[in-house]
Structures are given as structure tokens and as C-alpha cells.
Amino acid sequence: MKFFLDTANIEEIKRVNDLGLCDGVTTNPSIIKKEGRDFEEVVKEICKLVDGPVSAEVTSYECEGMVEQARALSKWAENIVVKIPMTEEGLKAINILSKEKIKTNCTLIFSVSQGLMAMKAGATYISPFMGRIDDMGESGAKLVSELRDVIDIYGYDSQIIAASIRHIGHLEEAALAGAHIATIPGTLFEKLWSHPLTDAGIESFKKDWEAFENR
Numbered sequence: 001m002k003f004f005l006d007t008a009n010i011e012e013i014k015r016v017n018d019l020g021l022c023d024g025v026t027t028n029p030s031i032i033k034k035e036g037r038d039f040e041e042v043v044k045e046i047c048k049l050v051d052g053p054v055s056a057e058v059t060s061y062e063c064e065g066m067v068e069q070a071r072a073l074s075k076w077a078e079n080i081v082v083k084i085p086m087t088e089e090g091l092k093a094i095n096i097l098s099k100e101k102i103k104t105n106c107t108l109i110f111s112v113s114q115g116l117m118a119m120k121a122g123a124t125y126i127s128p129f130m131g132r133i134d135d136m137g138e139s140g141a142k143l144v145s146e147l148r149d150v151i152d153i154y155g156y157d158s159q160i161i162a163a164s165i166r167h168i169g170h171l172e173e174a175a176l177a178g179a180h181i182a183t184i185p186g187t188l189f190e191k192l193w194s195h196p197l198t199d200a201g202i203e204s205f206k207k208d209w210e211a212f213e214n215r
Contacts, residue, residue: 012186098122
């Protein structure tokens, strides 16, 4: 399973990348806005830091505008992936872009049928939003599992990016459900390698070693 960072914060990306845990980055207009910096400047800086895919989202909601923006974005760096919303216009844009070998991430997926449409249109990645699905009283993990079944049954090339990961349980569920990738907020990452029993074990070993040295 690959880990993407769902952030535009350069320091967060550097920290996780130095651990060898950052396989890519996803951004969106809301995330970029939080940083208070120029969109193009931030995305290009991220692309230099990270070897893997970096998703940058279009802001147009018409096919023609999406395609025009996607072509421009794809020229910023070789590892750019263009995020396209799951709409009829979005599917049309994905179909065009896939034929031009421009990688796409179809975002805001909440059902198997939506994921299937994105796969058939040629999306490189599809992003089901686990947290938001859970908010509706449904199971984000179940959707990820079903989307993986569709990919495996029919041999689609699209990869699943489990998005809207809000806690450790979401990540674990996504991994067990067969998501190829999980995109994780930078604030959640450090919780993934922490556990109170690990901390307690380290403290116990320290005390034992100190007692041994001072005997």
C-alpha cells in the first residue's frame, strides 16, 4: 500500500518524506487556501520535493475548461496528476485527457457506479471519500472493498486512493479493503507510528538499562 500526504504544507511533506513514507501528495483548492500562497508556486515546489504523483485540482466545472486547465497543469512537472470531479463533464474531460496520456484522479466518489464510470472513462486514480461516506451512515471501507472487486474482476488499470481519512481506523480499514493508496492528512501521520504501549515499553527498557549500568 502506498501513502500519499493530503496537504500543501511544505514542512509536513518534508518531515514525512524524510522517513521514506511519502509516495505522493494530493492537494485541492481548500488545502492550498490554508497555506496562503500562490497555487502554482506551491504545487511546483511540492513536485520538486516528492518523486511520486502530485495531484492538483482543476477549478473549472465545464469539460472545455477542465481540459484546458489540465493541459496547463500537466506542463508544470512530469509527476503532476490532474484532479477532476466526478460529474458528467468531468467524465468527458477524463476521457479526453486519458487519450492524451495526461494522468487524472477522479475525486468525490461515493458509489460503486461512480467509480465504475471513472474507470471506464480512463481515470488513472479514483478517490472514494471514506470519512464523508461514514458521515452518511454508510461504510467507506465497504465501498473501497467493492471498488477493488470491480477492478480485479474486470482488469481495470485505475488505482484506488482512499480519501477523507480522518483517523487510524480509516487507514487500517482502507488497507484491509484493498485500497492501493491512502491519502492522509499531515496531522494524522505522526499518530500512525505512535502507541502508548510502545512508549511504556521504551520507558521500561530505559529504566532497566539505567539500573543495570548503576548496579
